[in-house]
Amino acid sequence: MTSPPRLDPPQHGPEAEILLGFLDFHRRTLQLKTDGLDAEQLNRTLAPSSMTLGGLLKHLAYVEDNWFSVVLLGNDDAEPWRDVDWxxxxxxxxxxAALDDPEELRALHAAAVEASERIxxxxxxxxxxxxxxxxxxxxTDEPFSLRWILVHMIEEYCRHNGHADLIRESIDGAVGE
Incomplete structure (x- = not known):
């Protein structure tokens, strides 16, 4: 699976377009950081952390589904999250994630992003x-606005893309955007 192209977020325009532009940019950044890696590489850690790029893909797939489908719309957990003993x-x-095929991880994340985009x-x-x-x-027992959820998702991807930068560099020296 090849990642869709990553486009710079718009520098002006409606608020929703700017927020979605930044979220899409950071979603694509994670996908770029994991492109071309095999199962062993996706499961490598960088001491002292146990975090892996495969784990990041699966975690962010879960986060996508949870915030947009479960929290925003009130849906029940979808598979594969539904039957997990959390x-x-x-x-x-x-x-x-260490048990999953790399293409399954990439497809799970891509499907979660597509579902979130539709929502x-x-x-x-x-x-x-x-x-x-x-x-x-x-x-707080308060609801979240879609605006808050989008900003939170941007923050979530930005934080984890920093992790992905370090892990990817430790695997094959790839650095940069």
């Missing part, structure tokens, strides 16, 4: 960035 392993997606397009068309989530924050 009480037994809070980091299941990170740990189980966001529908919500923007109906309610815009101010749409509130069905599910509420565990700490």
């Amino acid at each position: 009480g037994a392993d809070r980091d299941w997606e990170w740990h189980s 966001v397009a529908g919500v923007l068309a109906d309610d815009g960035l101010d749409r509130l989530s069905v599910r509420r924050s565990r700490s």
Whole structure:
């Protein structure tokens, strides 16, 4: 699977387009950081962390599904998340990625991104960035706006893309965007 091209976010325009442009840019950055790697490379760690690029792909697939489908729309968990015993392993997606084929990991992430993009397009068309989530924050019992979720997702990808930079460089020396 080859990653779609990565485009720079727009420098001006409507708020939603700028937010989605940055989120897409960082989604594609993660995909670029994992392109061309085999299972052994996707499962390599950089001491002292146990984080892997395969784990990042699976974790961010889960995060996509959770924030847009579960939190925003109120849906139940989809597969493969539905039957996970999260009480037994809070980091299941990170740990189980080592058992997955690289193309399955890439496809899982790509499918999660596509589903999120459809959800966001529908919500923007109906309610815009101010749409509130069905599910509420565990700490404040307040709903999240779509705007907040998009900013959070940008933050999530940015943070993990920093991890991906270091891990990828340790694998084959690839650096940069």
